Amino acid sequence: MQDSLTIARKKRKFDLPVTKLLPFLLPIILILFWQVSSTLGWLSSSVLPSPLAVLQDGIKLTQSGELPKNLSISLYRATVGLLIGGGVGFILGFINGMSKTCRLLFDSSIQMFRNIPHLALIPLIILWLGINESAKISLVAIGTMFPVYINTFHGISSVDPDLIEMGKSYELSKSQMFFKIIFPAALPQILVGIRYALGVMWTTLIVAETISASSGIGYMANNAEDFMDMETVILCIVVYAILGKISDLVAKSFESLLLEWQTTGRSNV
Amino acid sequence: MNKNSMIEIKNVNKMYQNLTALENVNLNINQGEFIALVGMSGGGKSTLLRLIAGLEKPTSGEITVGKDNSRSVMRMMFQEDRLLPWMNVLDNLSFGSKDKNTKAHAKELLDLVELGDYANHFPNQLSGGQKQRIALARALMTNPKVLLLDEPLGALDALTRRKMQDLILDVCQKQHLTTILVTHDVDEAARMADRIVVMKESTNYYEEDCPKNRNAGQIGIVADRVLNEILGEKEIQKQTA
Ligand SMILES: Nc1ncnc2c1ncn2[C@@H]1O[C@H](COP(=O)(O)OP(=O)(O)O)[C@@H](O)[C@H]1O
Ligand SMILES: [Mg+2]
Numbered sequence: 004m005q006d007s008l009t010i011a012r013k014k015r016k017f018d019l020p021v022t023k024l025l026p027f028l029l030p031i032i033l034i035l036f037w038q039v040s041s042t043l044g045w046l047s048s049s050v051l052p053s054p055l056a057v058l059q060d061g062i063k064l065t066q067s068g069e070l071p072k073n074l075s076i077s078l079y080r081a082t083v084g085l086l087i088g089g090g091v092g093f094i095l096g097f098i099n100g101m102s103k104t105c106r107l108l109f110d111s112s113i114q115m116f117r118n119i120p121h122l123a124l125i126p127l128i129i130l131w132l133g134i135n136e137s138a139k140i141s142l143v144a145i146g147t148m149f150p151v152y153i154n155t156f157h158g159i160s161s162v163d164p165d166l167i168e169m170g171k172s173y174e175l176s177k178s179q180m181f182f183k184i185i186f187p188a189a190l191p192q193i194l195v196g197i198r199y200a201l202g203v204m205w206t207t208l209i210v211a212e213t214i215s216a217s218s219g220i221g222y223m224a225n226n227a228e229d230f231m232d233m234e235t236v237i238l239c240i241v242v243y244a245i246l247g248k249i250s251d252l253v254a255k256s257f258e259s260l261l262l263e264w265q266t267t268g269r270s271n272v
Numbered sequence: 273m274n275k276n277s278m279i280e281i282k283n284v285n286k287m288y289q290n291l292t293a294l295e296n297v298n299l300n301i302n303q304g305e306f307i308a309l310v311g312m313s314g315g316g317k318s319t320l321l322r323l324i325a326g327l328e329k330p331t332s333g334e335i336t337v338g339k340d341n342s343r344s345v346m347r348m349m350f351q352e353d354r355l356l357p358w359m360n361v362l363d364n365l366s367f368g369s370k371d372k373n374t375k376a377h378a379k380e381l382l383d384l385v386e387l388g389d390y391a392n393h394f395p396n397q398l399s400g401g402q403k404q405r406i407a408l409a410r411a412l413m414t415n416p417k418v419l420l421l422d423e424p425l426g427a428l429d430a431l432t433r434r435k436m437q438d439l440i441l442d443v444c445q446k447q448h449l450t451t452i453l454v455t456h457d458v459d460e461a462a463r464m465a466d467r468i469v470v471m472k473e474s475t476n477y478y479e480e481d482c483p484k485n486r487n488a489g490q491i492g493i494v495a496d497r498v499l500n501e502i503l504g505e506k507e508i509q510k511q512t513a
Pocket of ligand 1 (some may be wrong): 288291292293311312313314315316317318319320
């Protein structure tokens with residue numbers, strides 16, 4: 004009994020680094036293959052520059068301050084847009100989830116508006132707001148509002164009625180009911196919405212910055228394209244991939260922090 | 273109100289749109305009495321408990337609980353544990369109670385239900401029977417005078433069920449609780465209750481007083497009588513057909 008337990012534990016310890024490293028295997032092989040192909044001249048640098056060349060370009064642009072400047076302006080637009088869109092989406096989802104009257108009043112209109120792809124609004128928004136910051140931020144806000152709205156609304160309106168009845172039997176006030184029961188019960192669904200919104204946030208920003216901007220990573224890529232600067236184009240794509248991955252990781256760690264009760268399974272007993 | 277009575281139900285009717293869930297219910301329950309409410313499914317047992325708990329209002333009639341008709345003296349327990357999955361056991365117990373030394377009280381009650389070591393566990397780490405014991409402890413947190421139990425043992429296996437029956441009986445006797453237990457199990461009713469009330473369609477109610485300190489044989493006899501009372505008419509119809 005004791006022995007089999009220690010064996011099981013040892014096995015797990017041995018498993019851990021392997022399972023952590025495995026996801027990186029394919030990208031690493033791919034990059035190595037890419038580098039080798041470039042070095043051996045199988046890949047022309049006008050089609051695809053080598054990873055090392057891209058890396059050198061990245062270092063150069065970082066030293067010149069161009070990359071950090073554009074990166075921070077992109078991050079600023081993304082964050083502000085997400086905060087506004089997410090905030091509005093949350094509030095709308097909250098009031099429609101809580102009040103039947105509001106639901107009847109607003110929901111079908113919101114759903115109608117949602118069916119317009121928000122990127123289709125770019126020309127209209129440029130006409131209204133020009134190509135300044137507010138145009139990009141509004142686009143991100145509109146794009147991120149809907150996933151947060153839908154998931155908040157759905158999360159709140161589908162809270163287990165048994166738990167609500169239980170709260171009523173304790174004569175909870177409306178705000179207690181919300182903070183003790185409804186919000187925590189809806190939280191997993193709301194976080195799904197936020198995670199989805201993060202994806203929408205980057206896509207929207209890239210498109211908006213590519214079409215109309217004088218700064219930002221999307222602008223940098225577009226500008227590099229005009230000068231046939233292949234390294235910078237690839238660099239921007241890599242930066243996008245990294246940003247997307249980082250925001251997903253942040254969202255995930257938020258989830259596991261806030262939803263500890265879901266992940267603490269029987270195995271921990 | 274009678275001096276000894278804790279719950280008085282007078283001419284209570286409950287309609288849902290066109291559906292009559294309860295018709296002219298009259299029931300008097302004394303302080304410290306243990307009532308079992310049995311009857312066919314859909315007979316309005318849960319509805320009656322919700323009315324007593326004040327979660328819904330009767331269409332007509334009157335329900336009085338205690339002298340000041342306060343809802344906070346009552347606590348409910350359901351077939352589902354209704355624990356909050358995002359709170360650990362200790363926080364689930366403290367939920368809804370207002371006084372300061374809740375933690376100490378909660379720990380006492382956890383010991384009472386023999387789950388003292390589980391304070392920091394989350395509900396999804398517990399078995400069905402353990403969760404129901406936590407739910408019982410939670411119900412006891414606010415020192416209620418009345419326990420309303422809506423088939424709380426319905427989902428448990430026979431062995432766990434039996435242990436829970438004894439635990440509930442013990443707690444109710446020691447704390448002099450007035451208890452209404454809804455159950456579909458006539459043996460459970462005959463084992464636990466001072467008085468069994470059979471809810472039937474229309475205004476027809478049957479009551480059975482159970483002997484004190486009953487033995488297995490007496491329990492069987494009471495259970496049989498109650499079962500016949502519930503099924504009676506239908507059984508007779510079957511036999512004559
Ligand atoms: N909220 C409700 N709305 C409409 N009908 C209900 C509601 N609650 C209960 N009923 C109906 O009232 C009747 C009694 O239900 P219930 O009290 O749950 O019975 P029991 O608990 O004895 O099985 C059933 O026909 C049920 O469908
Ligand atoms: Mg019921």
